[in-house]
Amino acid sequence: MRIRIVDAFTDRPFAGNPAGVVLLDADRFPGDRWLQRVAAEVNLSETAFAHPLPGGGPADWALRWLTPTTEVAMCGHATLATAHVLRGTGAARDTVQFATRSGVLAAAPGPDGSITLDFPTAPLTPVRADERVAAALGARVLGAHDTGPNVGDLLVELADEAAVRSLRPDFARLAALDHPGVIVTAAAQGPGRGYDFVSRVFCPAVGIDEDPVTGSAHTALAPFWSPRLGGEELTGLQASARTGLVRVALRGDRTRLTGSAVTVIDGELLV
Numbered sequence: 001m002r003i004r005i006v007d008a009f010t011d012r013p014f015a016g017n018p019a020g021v022v023l024l025d026a027d028r029f030p031g032d033r034w035l036q037r038v039a040a041e042v043n044l045s046e047t048a049f050a051h052p053l054p055g056g057g058p059a060d061w062a063l064r065w066l067t068p069t070t071e072v073a074m075c076g077h078a079t080l081a082t083a084h085v086l087r088g089t090g091a092a093r094d095t096v097q098f099a100t101r102s103g104v105l106a107a108a109p110g111p112d113g114s115i116t117l118d119f120p121t122a123p124l125t126p127v128r129a130d131e132r133v134a135a136a137l138g139a140r141v142l143g144a145h146d147t148g149p150n151v152g153d154l155l156v157e158l159a160d161e162a163a164v165r166s167l168r169p170d171f172a173r174l175a176a177l178d179h180p181g182v183i184v185t186a187a188a189q190g191p192g193r194g195y196d197f198v199s200r201v202f203c204p205a206v207g208i209d210e211d212p213v214t215g216s217a218h219t220a221l222a223p224f225w226s227p228r229l230g231g232e233e234l235t236g237l238q239a240s241a242r243t244g245l246v247r248v249a250l251r252g253d254r255t256r257l258t259g260s261a262v263t264v265i266d267g268e269l270l271v
Contacts, residue, residue: 016261018264080115120255137169175205183199195245219255
């Protein structure tokens, strides 16, 4: 059985967010314990498992995503990585539809080699960020939003790009918060940088101190920044150590996420 490591939301290796991708030959998933043990062995923020579905249905492949410790409801970068592998192997040449816990998600190839994901837009609900959030981040919080059931994280606005980049959060305190993850964001420092806003994503409660580039978070960042910056099509820079760019296009209750991917490891899973 082949297993691949793909760097997503980047056009060069050793950047973006690495995801494990396992394409299964069977028409169903193996047991949950096996899936979780493989994801723990890969030890990346997410490993994607996919198997083909019979023709004639609403989706072409079934897709699941697991962190080293748990299964998640939605993952953008591992979906992008899976679509990249399907395209590279010839298993899917055009738009592919994935059946997931978050409904049917589409991935469409672009002429420049990029891939555009069609994901549900996260519903944002303003919430009061208590003092635990600021204490865990070590920064002043301007505002906070709940991101709904699919993303499930807390979206926090900070004062500026420098505040986002300089964060050194207390991961133990973050893990004790009511949300499994915290998305921090601010507008870009100025024009001409090639991106419109910055973000970082911390998820220590699910075994990921900092996620390098988070596609699902951008389904919340798109509706947050579009009205503030006056554009439905924006580019976000996730300012992790690896960094990555996500182009977003807000289309009402759907958000399109566009990025590139690079396969860095192609091997055999022997177990």
